[in-house]
Amino acid sequence: MVIKGFIGKILDIDLRSKEIKEISLDEEIAKGFLGAAGYAVRYLYDFIEEETDPLGPDNILMFMTGPLCLSNAPTSGRFTVCSKSPYTGIWGEANCGGYFGPELKKAGYDGIIIKGTSDDPVYLNITEEKAELKDASHIWGKGTLETHEIIKEESGSNLTRVACIGQAGENLIKFATIASEEKAAGRTGMGAVMGSKKLKAIAVRGAKRKFEAAKPDQYKEAVNEMIGNVNNSFTTQMFGMLGTPGGVDKYNMEGELPIKYWTQGQWDGAFNISGATASEMIYTKQYPCYSCPIGCAHKASVDEGQYAFEGEVEAPEYETIVSFGSLILNDDLKSIVKANTLCNDYGIDTISGGGTIAFVYYLYNNGKISSEDIDGLEPEWGEIEPALEMVKKMAFREGIGDILAEGSDAVGEKFGISQDEIATAIGQEVPYHDLRHTWGMALAYSVGTTRGPCHCACDMYMVLLGLPFQDLGIELVDKYSDDEIMAKNCAIEYDYRSLYNSLVLCIFSNPPPDMVAKVIETATGLDFDIERIKITGERIYTMKRLFNLKMGLTPEDEKLPQILLEPLEEGGSAGKTPDFEKLKKLYFQVRDWDPETGYPSPEKLEELDLDNI
Amino acid sequence: MAVKILSEEWVKEFGKAINNNPAYKEAAAWWTGDMLVHVEPSGPLDHDVKFFLGLHKGECTGTYIIKEGDNPECEFVLAGPYDNFVKVAKGELDTIQGVMSGKLKLTGNMAKLMRATRAAQEIVNSLQNIDTEFL
Numbered sequence: 001m002v003i004k005g006f007i008g009k010i011l012d013i014d015l016r017s018k019e020i021k022e023i024s025l026d027e028e029i030a031k032g033f034l035g036a037a038g039y040a041v042r043y044l045y046d047f048i049e050e051e052t053d054p055l056g057p058d059n060i061l062m063f064m065t066g067p068l069c070l071s072n073a074p075t076s077g078r079f080t081v082c083s084k085s086p087y088t089g090i091w092g093e094a095n096c097g098g099y100f101g102p103e104l105k106k107a108g109y110d111g112i113i114i115k116g117t118s119d120d121p122v123y124l125n126i127t128e129e130k131a132e133l134k135d136a137s138h139i140w141g142k143g144t145l146e147t148h149e150i151i152k153e154e155s156g157s158n159l160t161r162v163a164c165i166g167q168a169g170e171n172l173i174k175f176a177t178i179a180s181e182e183k184a185a186g187r188t189g190m191g192a193v194m195g196s197k198k199l200k201a202i203a204v205r206g207a208k209r210k211f212e213a214a215k216p217d218q219y220k221e222a223v224n225e226m227i228g229n230v231n232n233s234f235t236t237q238m239f240g241m242l243g244t245p246g247g248v249d250k251y252n253m254e255g256e257l258p259i260k261y262w263t264q265g266q267w268d269g270a271f272n273i274s275g276a277t278a279s280e281m282i283y284t285k286q287y288p289c290y291s292c293p294i295g296c297a298h299k300a301s302v303d304e305g306q307y308a309f310e311g312e313v314e315a316p317e318y319e320t321i322v323s324f325g326s327l328i329l330n331d332d333l334k335s336i337v338k339a340n341t342l343c344n345d346y347g348i349d350t351i352s353g354g355g356t357i358a359f360v361y362y363l364y365n366n367g368k369i370s371s372e373d374i375d376g377l378e379p380e381w382g383e384i385e386p387a388l389e390m391v392k393k394m395a396f397r398e399g400i401g402d403i404l405a406e407g408s409d410a411v412g413e414k415f416g417i418s419q420d421e422i423a424t425a426i427g428q429e430v431p432y433h434d435l436r437h438t439w440g441m442a443l444a445y446s447v448g449t450t451r452g453p454c455h456c457a458c459d460m461y462m463v464l465l466g467l468p469f470q471d472l473g474i475e476l477v478d479k480y481s482d483d484e485i486m487a488k489n490c491a492i493e494y495d496y497r498s499l500y501n502s503l504v505l506c507i508f509s510n511p512p513p514d515m516v517a518k519v520i521e522t523a524t525g526l527d528f529d530i531e532r533i534k535i536t537g538e539r540i541y542t543m544k545r546l547f548n549l550k551m552g553l554t555p556e557d558e559k560l561p562q563i564l565l566e567p568l569e570e571g572g573s574a575g576k577t578p579d580f581e582k583l584k585k586l587y588f589q590v591r592d593w594d595p596e597t598g599y600p601s602p603e604k605l606e607e608l609d610l611d612n613i
Numbered sequence: 614m615a616v617k618i619l620s621e622e623w624v625k626e627f628g629k630a631i632n633n634n635p636a637y638k639e640a641a642a643w644w645t646g647d648m649l650v651h652v653e654p655s656g657p658l659d660h661d662v663k664f665f666l667g668l669h670k671g672e673c674t675g676t677y678i679i680k681e682g683d684n685p686e687c688e689f690v691l692a693g694p695y696d697n698f699v700k701v702a703k704g705e706l707d708t709i710q711g712v713m714s715g716k717l718k719l720t721g722n723m724a725k726l727m728r729a730t731r732a733a734q735e736i737v738n739s740l741q742n743i744d745t746e747f748l
Contacts (some may be wrong), residue, residue: 090748229715232715234712234713234718234719235713237720237723238723238726238727241724243721243724246727247727247729249728250727251731252629253731254730254732255636271728274727275724275727276723276724276725276728278722279724464710465709465710466709466710466712466713466714466716467713467714468709468714468715476710488683535617
């Protein structure tokens with residue numbers, strides 16, 4: 001293998017014929033697109049068509065690691081799961097931490113390509129000796145937590161790493177997740193694709209294998225510099241102690257926290273569900289991913305009250321705190337732990353699942369639906385029990401759950417609600433950093449999105465806090481800017497995070513980009529500097545754009561509902577909202593995209609070596 | 614009349630400015646926890662300067678330059694090069710951006726810090742109200 005960091009092999013599985021073979025990693029793709037999501041989008045572009053049914057046998061599911069996976073570069077143990085999304089109809093990509101990615105590398109593979117559909121439930125078992133499909137009838141119907149336990153026990157080792165679906169994936173909930181070691185490949189419904197293939201789980205137990213860098217001594221120096229930088233950063237401290245909900249108090253103060261289904265600007269209850277409160281009330285310990293010095297994930301325990309349980313579970317992340325907390329005016333943190341555990345076990349994305357449920361609260365409390373419409377439930381603001389009930393119904397498609405499982409747009413259509421009242425874009429629920437607070441998020445949620453609205457693909461809310469990305473060309477402008485600089489900033493950040501998702505690195509790890517370039521170069525042997533970081537990122541991002549256009553995305557689809565643009569009357573962002581059409585137009589100009597078709601210009605494609613696509 | 618930055622007189626003015634800021638009083642009404650500010654040498658400053666800010670429930674309880682060798686126990690420490698502190702004082706560097714970008718280092722009880730971003734902003738606003746003579 002010429003490019004170090006990669007193993008050079010991918011498992012290729014056909015679930016129809018049960019054929020399992022090894023194929024070589026395409027080095028030309030890897031040179032241009034690196035690994036993980038970058039590799040996957042280039043590979044899948046040639047095989048998936050607009051007519052491909054995302055839940056049909058012709059869709060392809062890819063689990064991919066990046067060239068830094070198994071190294072000690074901070075936060076490098078993540079992996080991506082990619083396919084055509086059954087929820088948005090465009091590029092589906094979910095990013096997951098934990099330990100599955102490095103274990104797959106240890107087993108001798110950079111990734112897994114899954115084609116076709118099995119007649120019966122199966123799981124894929126991978127060891128250093130072989131990969132085989134096993135009967136999964138005994139775990140079909142079980143939640144992700146129990147599935148993990150059973151497979152690990154069958155494998156004879158607790159170090160077997162598992163990625164699996166719960167009942168939500170089996171029942172083809174459009175935003176079903178793939179769970180791995182209590183982390184999740186959460187967004188865009190990759191769990192539903194896996195469920196449609198009757199693939200319950202992938203289990204992997206590898207051999208002892210060390211990461212081999214291309215230039216070991218220089219790599220050691222470069223990675224130690226990166227480790228030092230990440231260890232000393234404020235976000236490492238903050239997330240490490242308070243978890244991702246650490247920002248809740250600040251967000252509430254400044255108008256960034258979505259409240260009462262996007263209609264309220266500030267809320268006293270936020271204090272009770274913040275990371276600060278969680279650290280005092282429920283956290284037991286940090287639960288870091290592979291090679292992660294940040295440790296944003298925590299375990300939680302609740303040992304008294306209505307939601308008490310034995311042992312520890314994964315503590316809710318920020319997005320879950322919002323979807324089952326501020327979005328429905330629920331400030332009972334322990335109940336949110338319960339909601340989170342249910343979603344994790346069933347395999348439901350808490351942003352889309354919680355967002356859909358919160359939409360039902362909005363409709364009910366505004367008199368647009370009645371209790372009879374929703375199986376007799378009475379989802380009053382602040383009452384969590386109806387939400388917990390809806391999670392269960394959703395996972396099994398029972399009663400109203402059958403429509404909830406299709407998401408907010410389907411709920412809106414059923415009850416004749418205007419799209420302008422539904423907080424989705426490109427068919428998917430918008431995540432929880434209010435764009436009226438950081439105007440660049442208007443682009444992150446709707447224009448040029450790679451996988452539908454995403455706070456990670458273009459995390460301008462975090463960048464403008466002061467991340468050291470000036471070498472990439474990012475300018476720290478006022479967050480209430482809707483000018484060309486903001487559009488350019490978003491373009492640069494989209495490109496950089498596209499690179500991140502091809503390495504894979506976590507967006508909470510933000511050393512200066514030249515440090516990242518040095519680590520890539522010394523690890524892989526590829527010449528890498530800031531300019532190559534920028535062009536590679538832009539190439540990967542544009543490849544995803546081409547994929548989405550191939551799937552039928554048009555500029556008309558790239559819009560936002562009024563409920564997200566209506567200025568709020570109170571709170572830190574009161575009265576403020578971006579000029580969305582202006583930002584969109586500027587973004588297209590910055591990108592050199594045709595305003596009618598959304599296509600990059602021929603000159604842009606040539607610049608990115610994509611003119612042969 | 615302008616007061617020389619990092620002098621004993623200046624830190625006293627800083628304390629007065631905080632106490633004359635009603636927005637700080639409101640934002641920090643719950644706050645307890647003193648702060649040590651450590652200004653590191655850079656630019657025209659060729660030595661370390663540390664000063665103490667006593668902060669308790671909306672009031673600044675006292676300020677002083679810390680003598681070399683003294684090490685008062687403070688719940689929070691804000692540290693950084695002189696040049697960056699000057700930028701903060703002039704409003705050219707947002708404190709949060711300074712901390713996030715590594716230009717300033719803030720340590721202490723994270724739970725309290727993240728609840729106190731408005732209070733922290735008002736401390737900086739108070740700083741900008743002092744008529745300062747820079748080095």
